[in-house]
Amino acid sequence: MGDPALLAVDNVSKTYLTGDVPVRALIGVSLEVRPGELLAVMGSSGSGKSTLMNLLGCLDRPSEGRYLIDGRDVSRLSRAELAVVRNRLIGFVFQSFQLLPRTSAVENVELPLLYRPLLAGERRRRALQALARVGLAERAGHHPNQLSGGQQQRVAIARALVGEPKVVLADEPTGNLDSVTSVEVMALLQQLVADGITVVLVTHEHDIAAFASRVITVKDGRVVTDVRQTPVPAVPHPTVAVAGTLHATGVP
Amino acid sequence: MSPLSVLRVALRALVRNKMRAGLTTLGVVIGVGAVVAMVAIGEGAKAQVQKAFESMGTDLIVVLPGSQNFGGMQGGFGSGQTLTWDDLHAIQTELSAVRAAAPQLRTNTPVLGDGNNWGTQVMGTTADFFVVRNWALQFGRPLQASDVDGATKVAVLGQSVAEQLWGEPARAVGDVLRIKGVPYEVIGVLTPKGQSPMGMDYDDVVLVPAKTFMTKVQGGIKQNIPGSILVAAKNGRESARTAQQVQALLRDRHKLVDGDPDDFSIRNLAEMANAQQQGTQTLTMLLMAIAAVSLLVGGIGIMNIMLVSVTERTREIGVRMAVGARPVDVLLQFLVESLTLSVIGGAIGVGVGVGGAWLLTAKFGWPTVVRPDVIAIAVGFSALIGVGFGLYPARRAAALDPIQALRYE
Structure with missing residues (x-):
């Protein structure tokens, strides 16, 4: 593991002011995530794991300490500069999918590319490609309410990877899905890692964390455990459509 | 975000709420239509007075003989022969x-x-x-x-x-x-x-x-x-x-x-013409003031609907910010939306105003004059209203924190 860290959190603290009372959500956290890792972040609610994810995703800035992505210090950037970093380097997957309603799948996937200097045709081409990678090429014109939960989350994953990010941050991506579709989604995330994208996911389910190559636990604003493991391969149920998908993307 | 994409996103958002966009636009349509029609009426009255005095001749002076006393009773000008x-x-x-x-x-x-x-x-x-x-x-x-x-x-x-x-x-x-x-x-x-x-x-x-x-x-x-x-x-x-x-x-x-x-009296027709024109000028200003108020109401309607729209689409704003929209991108998106509403309203309003002026002339014989510069000003003003009243909602959208916005129910 001699690779330089892709994400380097260096002695970071985050303090919120709720009313007059300061709440210390993170206390002196240091963490390095290397390229190709599938890191699962575990912890109960209020442990600080959401705060950690917001910092990793450049949605928030640390109160103290430094945060480097790909060697670049982003802890003191302005809101606009952080937006550019998110656009270029980070993909997001949310528990509640967060697709725009009454907007077709392909247009949802295009969204990150809208904020890049690309021609409409090129945007569409890349969005369709990303949809094909998650096995939903034939659903490009469907609106979110015409898709199942699993399909919606796959559209969201396509949106996260359409901009070819270095890292995908998934906040309880299986939280709203049944166990069969959860495995499908985890198979996709494992596939992203195989394709060279680093994935950080938050979960509170141990069987989901089992698919990761490394598991950390956050408690009271501190990282309390950090375990590397051999990930369990996520094998979707053979009758599910995603099997064909993986085949289509070149996976046996 | 390219200007074309901004416009496309704005149009899509408006088309999604056709009824609402239509009614909001109607406020501007009525405002701009009223301004155009009212100015046309005022200008028409002015032109009519001007024409009347021109046919009489504004270089004319009338000299009337003075009054005479008839046994203690003072007659008016012209009653005597001085x-x-x-x-x-x-x-x-x-x-x-x-x-x-x-x-x-x-x-x-x-x-x-x-x-x-x-x-x-x-x-x-x-x-x-x-x-x-x-x-x-x-x-x-x-x-x-x-x-x-x-x-x-x-x-x-x-x-x-x-x-x-x-x-x-x-x-x-x-x-x-x-x-x-x-x-x-x-x-x-x-x-x-x-x-x-x-x-x-x-x-x-x-x-x-x-x-x-x-x-x-x-x-x-x-x-x-x-x-x-x-x-x-x-x-x-x-x-x-x-x-x-x-x-x-x-x-x-x-x-x-x-x-x-x-013992005589002099009437200067040019002065009378000026007085008359000032009268019509006042009328024009009054009509315009009334029309401007309705345009203002239209602008408030835009602001209202944009505020509702920002609140409704808080999560969308959060998603857009998460995937890389800068605050200025969000600001522009909402500004272009309100601008589109007001300019479309302004364009239709000009049509309504010109049509209304024509109808008044055709049906009631009111003299109306539609001036092209008034049309340009009306459209420009409606655009200004779009930006002016859209700025506050757009700034509110741009100031949203993406984390809060994504959690908004």
Whole structure:
């Protein structure tokens, strides 16, 4: 593991002011995530794991300490500069999918590319490609309410990877899905890692964390455990459509 | 984000809520339509007044004889006969600012011609009248000095009189017109002049030589002019100076000392025209103010709906920010949305305003003038309203924290 860290959190603290009372959500956290890792972040609610994810995703800035992505210090950037970093380097997957309603799948996937200097045709081409990678090429014109939960989350994953990010941050991506579709989604995330994208996911389910190559636990604003493991391969149920998908993307 | 993408996203957001966008736009449509129509009405009134005064001649000054005391009762201006033929001659020859001057002796009486009769105004005047009023003949010839000096029984008809009596104005020339039983030879018909600012028909007039008028209509030649004097200034813009000259001359001739009131009265038509125009100007401003209020209400409608839209789409804003929209991208998105609403409303409003003005003219005969610069200003103003009233909601959207926005229920 001699690779330089892709994400380097260096002695970071985050303090919120709720009313007059300061709440210390993170206390002196240091963490390095290397390229190709599938890191699962575990912890109960209020442990600080959401705060950690917001910092990793450049949605928030640390109160103290430094945060480097790909060697670049982003802890003191302005809101606009952080937006550019998110656009270029980070993909997001949310528990509640967060697709725009009454907007077709392909247009949802295009969204990150809208904020890049690309021609409409090129945007569409890349969005369709990303949809094909998650096995939903034939659903490009469907609106979110015409898709199942699993399909919606796959559209969201396509949106996260359409901009070819270095890292995908998934906040309880299986939280709203049944166990069969959860495995499908985890198979996709494992596939992203195989394709060279680093994935950080938050979960509170141990069987989901089992698919990761490394598991950390956050408690009271501190990282309390950090375990590397051999990930369990996520094998979707053979009758599910995603099997064909993986085949289509070149996976046996 | 490219300008085209911004516009496309804005249009899509509006199309998604057609009813709401339509109703919001309606507010601007009514506002801009009202402004355009109201200004058209105001400008129309102004143009009508202007036209009326132009047909009368803004370089004209009317000199009325002063009042006289009849046994302790003061008569109004024009009741006496303080102007003399010598006064008229002096005005014609001694004043540098005067182009021409002519007497006007008037009476209303029925006249007969071609077997018909018609009540009209008969006016005794001189050959100068045609110069003063800048009035050309359509058929025949005008009065000449020899007609006036010789007190010949000839008449020049106004367009309306010729039409009423002969039907065909050209047929009147050479025929006989009877005034109070006395036959006159019709020697000419005037070109049509239209209406006075007060709605009087200029063409409803019969002109006869002043001397003939005094002997045959009024009964006897007098030293005083039994009527008024019409004076034309050399320069249309110098009517005020001309009026001063006439006043000074008459005061001198009438031997009035300082402190004595004028025994005559001078009406400057250019000043009256200005007063009238100022009246219509005030009307235009008033109408515009009312219309501007409705445009303001339309703008508030836009702000209201944009605030609702920002609240409704908080999660969308959060998602957009998460995937890389900068605050300025979000600001522009909402600004372009409100701008689109207001400009579309403005464009339709111009159509409604122009159509409304046309309808008022066609149905009710109101004079309206649609000025292209007013249309440009109205559209520009509606765009300004879109930006002005869209800025606050757009800034609120841009200031959202993506973490909070994504969690918004």
